[in-house]
Amino acid sequence: MNNEKDKLSQENYELFRELDPDLLQKKFLNALLKIQNVRRGSIWIKRGRTYVCVEAAGIDSENIVGVTLDAGSPSIVGWVIENGKMTIAQAGSDRRHNREVEAHFAIKSSQILCFPLFIDGQVFGAVQIIDTNPDSIHLNLDSSYLSHFQNLLEICSIALGNALCYAREQKKNRRLSSVLSRVEKENTIIGQSKAFHKSMDLVKSYADTDFNVLITGESGTGKELVAERLHTGSARADYPFLVQNCSAIPETLLESELFGYKKGAFTGATRDRAGLFEAADGGTVFLDEIGDMPMGTQAGLLRVLQKNEIKPLGATQVRYINIRIIAATNKDLAGMIQENRFRQDLYYRLSVLPIHLPPLRERREDIPLLVRHFLNVEGRKTNISEKKISPEAIHHLVAYTWPGNIRELENLIRYLMVTTQNEIIKPDDLPERILKINPDGVKESTAPRNTDPQTNETQYLRDISIMTWPDLEKAYVMALMEKFNWNITWAAKASGINRSTFASRMRKLDIHRGTGESPDSTTMG
Numbered sequence: 001m002n003n004e005k006d007k008l009s010q011e012n013y014e015l016f017r018e019l020d021p022d023l024l025q026k027k028f029l030n031a032l033l034k035i036q037n038v039r040r041g042s043i044w045i046k047r048g049r050t051y052v053c054v055e056a057a058g059i060d061s062e063n064i065v066g067v068t069l070d071a072g073s074p075s076i077v078g079w080v081i082e083n084g085k086m087t088i089a090q091a092g093s094d095r096r097h098n099r100e101v102e103a104h105f106a107i108k109s110s111q112i113l114c115f116p117l118f119i120d121g122q123v124f125g126a127v128q129i130i131d132t133n134p135d136s137i138h139l140n141l142d143s144s145y146l147s148h149f150q151n152l153l154e155i156c157s158i159a160l161g162n163a164l165c166y167a168r169e170q171k172k173n174r175r176l177s178s179v180l181s182r183v184e185k186e187n188t189i190i191g192q193s194k195a196f197h198k199s200m201d202l203v204k205s206y207a208d209t210d211f212n213v214l215i216t217g218e219s220g221t222g223k224e225l226v227a228e229r230l231h232t233g234s235a236r237a238d239y240p241f242l243v244q245n246c247s248a249i250p251e252t253l254l255e256s257e258l259f260g261y262k263k264g265a266f267t268g269a270t271r272d273r274a275g276l277f278e279a280a281d282g283g284t285v286f287l288d289e290i291g292d293m294p295m296g297t298q299a300g301l302l303r304v305l306q307k308n309e310i311k312p313l314g315a316t317q318v319r320y321i322n323i324r325i326i327a328a329t330n331k332d333l334a335g336m337i338q339e340n341r342f343r344q345d346l347y348y349r350l351s352v353l354p355i356h357l358p359p360l361r362e363r364r365e366d367i368p369l370l371v372r373h374f375l376n377v378e379g380r381k382t383n384i385s386e387k388k389i390s391p392e393a394i395h396h397l398v399a400y401t402w403p404g405n406i407r408e409l410e411n412l413i414r415y416l417m418v419t420t421q422n423e424i425i426k427p428d429d430l431p432e433r434i435l436k437i438n439p440d441g442v443k444e445s446t447a448p449r450n451t452d453p454q455t456n457e458t459q460y461l462r463d464i465s466i467m468t469w470p471d472l473e474k475a476y477v478m479a480l481m482e483k484f485n486w487n488i489t490w491a492a493k494a495s496g497i498n499r500s501t502f503a504s505r506m507r508k509l510d511i512h513r514g515t516g517e518s519p520d521s522t523t524m525g
């Protein structure tokens, strides 16, 4: 008996060293099975009106992890959880035993020992230790042994409960950090052009719905940024926003990333792993480059959209998830359907709400705003003193065609921040590919480029002469707001008019930070 007690204590110490709840669960169950000299066992957690199997050991265990039992159907774990008492049951004759789960087992259970798991006096789950020997002779049911066993269980149950709480808090923490970083990013959607506004109006109206969205547009036009905005503006904002790029990734790898896998599903699958869809439960999944998704994976995605169910690789049972899909592509999906490279039924499901983001060359008015924005952001990030840009250099940037769109512009600003020695970026600092294009060919009213620094002012006036009065006022107010970090009072002071007039002009010109905020939600001061 003393030997047995020592064995229990040793297992105890070993368990307390484990902080990872998944590993702790596994070690906890294995320790109990070892002490009781049996091989089959499982841990169940109560979730609402269901009991979910979170860990299992022994032959057929892969058929039971993830199984969800309804509180209304018979089960030993349900009985133990609801009554808060341990029980011993004969699998063949006990009416509480769930026959449906047992039906999946090649080797049948004979005797079941089941204990409740407590935290703070509340039952949060149950652990089953199961004898599969037909004579039910392996379980030690001696009352004094069982009482020591119960002590070990109580201590481990506290450790497990704490580890689960810790994991929950960690998850919450990660979610909050991702919301925080999204909020920080959120203010960076820049654009005042008509084409951009049209797309952003759609974003605002789509965010309130829960339908799938298909974003089309060339590479670097801001599809991911817009997807994030759709998520943060939706009721799912407090849940994860997870991104998967579907291009340049082998089919099986993409499937295991998205749907997850069971231990042993393929070489190297040493443990169960949840996929992206499951990890994003409650939130949004952004599938970038959906046009590159292989046909096989498209079928799995269709099942997610039609039935909200996923089947991890190697699993026999499906799992239910609740996610919103936002997909993006720069490919012609309609053309791909004709060539049988994209499923038509999937296309219809994905493109309930379509958004097209215009290329930068179709919204050239936004280039000066974007340039100023990136100079500001990069200046802050790199600690290099903020640089200015000459109207002439801007003139070249506006004329360039930007095949890589906003990403190319952002990268160029990073490059210029580092390579430009002077405080002001001038045309000479620009790369050859940009200088090659004649800026005067782009806008008919633009006068020939003047390289004499003394006549920069004249050039600048020529540049702004192509703008309308509201455009000019808009650009002026935006420049002030950015300079004063969206503090209306300071910006109004700098402009020489009072705050309420300034705020009312902002409203009239429909100027707001990014796109989602009204002037009143800018920094107060």
Ligand SMILES: Nc1ncnc2c1ncn2[C@@H]1O[C@H](COP(=O)(O)OP(=O)(O)OP(=O)(O)O)[C@@H](O)[C@H]1O
Residues within 6 Å of the ligand: 188, 189, 190, 191, 217, 218, 219, 220, 221, 222, 223, 224, 225, 226, 288, 330, 406, 407, 410
């Ligand atoms: N309107 C915008 N205002 C500020 N920054 C933007 C804007 N649109 C895009 N960006 C920035 O440009 C870069 C490219 O944007 P994003 O990754 O969203 O483009 P994408 O269309 O998803 O590209 P790809 O198709 O190549 O994946 C990002 O760094 C993003 O922050």
